[in-house]
Amino acid sequence: MNIARVSSQIFLGQPAGAFKLTFRLLPRGLVMENIAPAIAPPSGMGERKSVNKAVLTWVHEVESLTAPENIFWCDGSEEENDYLLGAARRQGVVIQLNQEKAPGCYLHRSNPNDVARVEQFTFICTPAKEEAGPTNNWAGPAETYDKLHGMLKGAMRGRTMFVVPYIMGPPASPLSKIGYEITDSIYVVLSMRIMTRMGALASEKLGQKLDAEFNRGVHSLLELDPERRLICHFPQDNTIISVGSGYGGNVLLSKKCLALRIASYLAKKQGWLAEHMLILGAESPEGEKHYIAAAFPSACGKTNFAMLIPPKHFAGWKITTIGDDIAWMHFGQDGRLYAVNPENGYFGVVPGTSYKSNPNAMRAIERDTLFTNVALTSDGSVWWEGKDGDPPKTATDWKGNPWTSDSKEKAAHPNSRFAVPMRNNPVLDPKVEDPAGVPISAIIFGGRRSNTMPLVFQAFDWNHGVYIGATMASETTAAATGAVGQVRRDPMAMLPFCGYNIGDYFEHWLQAGPRLTNPPLIFNVNWFRKDADGKFLWPGFGDNMRVMKWIIDRCEGRGSAMESPIGFVPRAEDLDLEELEEVSSEMMRDLMAVRSNEWEKELAGQEKFFETLQPYVPKELLAQRKALAARFGR
Numbered sequence: 001m002n003i004a005r006v007s008s009q010i011f012l013g014q015p016a017g018a019f020k021l022t023f024r025l026l027p028r029g030l031v032m033e034n035i036a037p038a039i040a041p042p043s044g045m046g047e048r049k050s051v052n053k054a055v056l057t058w059v060h061e062v063e064s065l066t067a068p069e070n071i072f073w074c075d076g077s078e079e080e081n082d083y084l085l086g087a088a089r090r091q092g093v094v095i096q097l098n099q100e101k102a103p104g105c106y107l108h109r110s111n112p113n114d115v116a117r118v119e120q121f122t123f124i125c126t127p128a129k130e131e132a133g134p135t136n137n138w139a140g141p142a143e144t145y146d147k148l149h150g151m152l153k154g155a156m157r158g159r160t161m162f163v164v165p166y167i168m169g170p171p172a173s174p175l176s177k178i179g180y181e182i183t184d185s186i187y188v189v190l191s192m193r194i195m196t197r198m199g200a201l202a203s204e205k206l207g208q209k210l211d212a213e214f215n216r217g218v219h220s221l222l223e224l225d226p227e228r229r230l231i232c233h234f235p236q237d238n239t240i241i242s243v244g245s246g247y248g249g250n251v252l253l254s255k256k257c258l259a260l261r262i263a264s265y266l267a268k269k270q271g272w273l274a275e276h277m278l279i280l281g282a283e284s285p286e287g288e289k290h291y292i293a294a295a296f297p298s299a300c301g302k303t304n305f306a307m308l309i310p311p312k313h314f315a316g317w318k319i320t321t322i323g324d325d326i327a328w329m330h331f332g333q334d335g336r337l338y339a340v341n342p343e344n345g346y347f348g349v350v351p352g353t354s355y356k357s358n359p360n361a362m363r364a365i366e367r368d369t370l371f372t373n374v375a376l377t378s379d380g381s382v383w384w385e386g387k388d389g390d391p392p393k394t395a396t397d398w399k400g401n402p403w404t405s406d407s408k409e410k411a412a413h414p415n416s417r418f419a420v421p422m423r424n425n426p427v428l429d430p431k432v433e434d435p436a437g438v439p440i441s442a443i444i445f446g447g448r449r450s451n452t453m454p455l456v457f458q459a460f461d462w463n464h465g466v467y468i469g470a471t472m473a474s475e476t477t478a479a480a481t482g483a484v485g486q487v488r489r490d491p492m493a494m495l496p497f498c499g500y501n502i503g504d505y506f507e508h509w510l511q512a513g514p515r516l517t518n519p520p521l522i523f524n525v526n527w528f529r530k531d532a533d534g535k536f537l538w539p540g541f542g543d544n545m546r547v548m549k550w551i552i553d554r555c556e557g558r559g560s561a562m563e564s565p566i567g568f569v570p571r572a573e574d575l576d577l578e579e580l581e582e583v584s585s586e587m588m589r590d591l592m593a594v595r596s597n598e599w600e601k602e603l604a605g606q607e608k609f610f611e612t613l614q615p616y617v618p619k620e621l622l623a624q625r626k627a628l629a630a631r632f633g634r
C-alpha cells in the first residue's frame with residue numbers, strides 16, 4: 001500500500017517514540033499518518049460550550065462535515081493553556097525551551113513546505129468577480145463552498161476539533177468584532193490565545209441573541225499538501241475557510257483574513273477604515289503627545305518602528321506602542337481619525353531582531369513566547385541570524401537538522417516569527433484598551449526601495465497623500481512565498497489584504513478626506529535606500545526617530561521643508577541629525593535626492609500599474625498622476 005506524503009512536521013526534533021502514530025483511511029483510499037491526532041482532555045476541560053444557538057448550529061454543521069473524534073471548546077483559561085501546551089509537547093507540535101532561560105517559551109517547526117503566506121492560493125469569493133476587483137484572486141461562492149466542503153469532508157477524522165471564540169479590538173469598543181475559529185491544529189489554538197482576546201469573554205460578549213454578528217472561521221490542516229492549500233474569504237457571509245496550511249497569516253484567521261480582508265470589506269460598507277498599519281504614540285519631553293499610523297508592506301519595518309527607542313540625543317522622548325500590524329480607524333465627532341489595534345499580540349519577524357535593533361522586542365520575547373521556525377541551541381534556547389553575539393558553533397536548524405556556524409543554509413527561516421502577548425511590550429501605550437481609540441496626527445506610507453524614494457517627504461494634501469499610498473511600491477520579502485527583492489506595487493501595503501475591489505478602496509480613501517475636518521497629514525518614508533555598493537544609506541531603527549521628529553514638527557506647523565515635484569521634502573538642516581556620525585552629508589544628499597531619471601521610471605511604473613487596474617482607478621487619482629508628471633515637466 002502507498003503511504004502518501006508522510007509529513008515530517010511531527011518528527012522534527014523529537015526523540016523516537018515520543019508520540020504514537022495513528023493512521024487513518026482517507027476517502028481516496030490512501031493510508032496516511034494522522035498529523036493531528038485527537039487529544040483526550042480530562043473531564044471538565046474543553047467542555048465550555050457556547051450558549052449561542054447560532055454558534056451551536058454552525059459548530060454542529062462543521063462537525064457533521066469534518067467528523068472529528070471529539071470537540072474541544074476553548075475558554076482561554078490558564079489551566080486550559082497549560083493542558084494544551086502539554087498535549088502539544090507530547091505530540092511534538094511544540095518543543096519546550098529551557099524554562100530557566102526562556103520561561104513560558106516554546107518552539108514550533110512548521111512543515112518546510114509551509115513557511116509563509118500563500119497569495120496565489122488566497123481567494124475573495126464574492127457573487128460578482130468585479131467586487132473582488134483586479135488585484136484579488138476570485139472564485140464564485142457556491143462552487144468554492146462545494147470544493148472546500150469536499151476537501152473538508154471527514155478531514156478531522158481521528159482529530160480534535162477545537163472551537164476558539166475571540167474578540168478583536170478592545171472589548172468595550174464599538175469597533176470590536178467577535179470571531180469563532182474552528183481548527184484541528186493545537187498550534188493555532190495556542191497562537192490565537194496570544195494574538196487575540198480569546199476564550200470565555202468572547203462568548204459572553206456575543207451572548208445568546210440568534211442574530212448576534214460573528215465571523216465564522218473554519219481551518220483544517222488537511223495533510224499540509226501545498227496542492228490542497230486554499231485560503232478563501234466570503235465577505236458577504238462573514239466567513240473564512242482555510243485548508244492545507246498550518247502557518248501564520250494563512251491560519252490565524254483573526255489576523256489578515258478577518259482583521260484586514262473581511263474587515264476592509266465591512267469598513268467600506270460601514271464607513272470606517274481597516275488598514276495594514278502600526279500605531280504608535282510619541283511624547284515629547286514637554287509632554288506633547290501625537291499618535292501616528294504607518295503602513296509598510298510585510299517585513300518592511302512596522303513592528304520595529306512601533307517599538308523604537310530614540311537615540312540618546314532624543315533623551316526625554318517616549319515612544320509607546322498601540323499596535324504593530326493592523327489599525328481599525330473611525331471618524332471621530334471632532335473631525336479626527338481615531339485608531340484601535342484589533343490584536344492582542346505581535347506575530348513578528350524574528351531574523352534581525354536584537355538588543356541593538358529592537359531592545360523592546362527582545363525584552364518582550366524573553367518569556368511567554370511561541371517561536372516558529374527559529375534555530376534551537378544545545379542549551380534549549382533559540383537562535384537566529386542577526387541575534388546579538390556570535391552564532392553558536394552548533395545548533396538544530398529550523399527544519400530540525402544539525403547546523404554548524406559553517407553551514408551555508410540559514411539556521412532560522414527568513415520568515416521565522418515570534419508570537420508574544422502585547423502585555424510583554426515594555427512600552428505598551430496606556431491607551432491600548434481605550435474603546436474610543438487614539439487620535440491620529442499623521443499617516444505614513446513606506447516601502448522597501450533601494451533607489452528613487454527619498455528618506456521622507458510629505459504629501460501636499462489629502463488627495464495627493466492617497467495617490468502616494470495608492471502608487472506605493474516595495475521589494476518583495478520572505479513574508480509571502482515567491483521571489484524576494486522584486487519591486488511590486490503594493491497600494492497602502494494592502495495589495496494582499498484588501499478584501500474588495502481596489503478601485504472602490506481608493507475611492508473610500510478619497511472620500512475619507514472631506515469627512516475629516518482635522519485630517520492626519522500624510523507622509524512617505526523609505527528606510528531602505530542603498531548606495532552604489534548596495535549598503536543601506538540610513539541606519540534605520542532607533543534613528544528613524546529623527547524622521548518622526550520632523551513629521552511631528554510638520555503636524556505642529558513648525559518644521560520647515562522645501563517644495564519638490566513629489567511633495568514637501570526636508571533639507572538636511574530641517575532634520576535633527578546631531579550625533580549621527582555614520583551618515584555623512586554626502587550620504588544625506590543621496591538619501592534625500594529626487595532624481596529625474598529615477599522618477600521617469602517611477603512615473604512609468606505608476607502609469608503601468610494603474611493600467612492594470614482599469615477601469616477602476618478613480619478619476620482623481622488619474623488627475624494626480626498627470627499633475628505629478630507635469631511637475632516633472634512632462
Ligand code: GTP
Pocket residue numbers: 296297298299300301302303304305324325347348349351352353357479527528536539540541544
Ligand atoms: P510583518 O510582520 O510581516 O507585517 O513585518 P513588519 O512590517 O512588522 O516588519 P518588521 O518590523 O518585523 O521588520 C522586518 C525586517 O526589516 C526585519 O528583518 C528588520 O530587522 C528589518 N528592519 C526593520 N526596520 C528597519 C530599518 O529601519 N532599517 C533597516 N535597514 N531594516 C529594518
Ligand code: SPV
Pocket residue numbers: 116117247248249250255256297298299325347479480
Ligand atoms: C504579514 O505578512 O504582513 C504578517 C505576517 O504580518 S502573517 O500574519 O503571516 O500574514
Ligand code: MN
Pocket residue numbers: 276297298299325
Ligand atoms: Mn503584517
